Amino acid sequence: DAGITQSPRHKVTETGTPVTLRCHQTENHRYMYWYRQDPGHGLRLIHYSYGVKDTDKGEVSDGYSVSRSKTEDFLLTLESATSSQTSVYFCAISGQGRDQPQHFGDGTRLSIL
């Protein structure tokens, strides 16, 4: 398995609270991605990073921000969580380009009450 660790694996929180999810990789890959996975929608890209301090939006970026201060860490923040952000969040990495195979972590199940 690719060296990707997501933390926490499970989190329950309340509407309006800030939440930060962490993705840590040991592969020294350039690209990192955050997806959410919901019934009926498949994987949808939230944000991605193509290097330290270089990030861009995906198709469902509203309400989310990201930061990448080191190659190995990519953080996803929900500034003020809403119930519509209840989902399973996956981090992925790829080494050579956006169209290369992405390798995924095991996800964070986030419930916002």
Place this chain on the structure above:
Amino acid sequence: GESVGLHLPTLSVQEGDNSIINCAYSNSASDYFIWYKQESGKGPQFIIDIRSNMDKRQGQRVTVLLNKTVKHLSLQIAATQPGDSAVYFCAETYAGNMLTFGGGTRLMVKP
């Protein structure tokens, strides 16, 4: 725990039979395709990929077929085993753009 859609198409096969999972794509310019397997409570796992200059590619017990004429991709699994039970989905891209993921098919293997 459940991490994928509740209303996915389902393919049920007998252990030892061959499985064929299909994926239709809409962009005729797509030039790279990947199949992923996702087990319950886990992240998607890369199985096999194929580029548009090929029609077929084989891996260990898996074969991917690409029919560009009808924009169709299939994954064949030989001698299906209980450990193959999972959700399978395809991803596509073109010209170095971001991957687009399909909704998935649930494969259930009966012992």
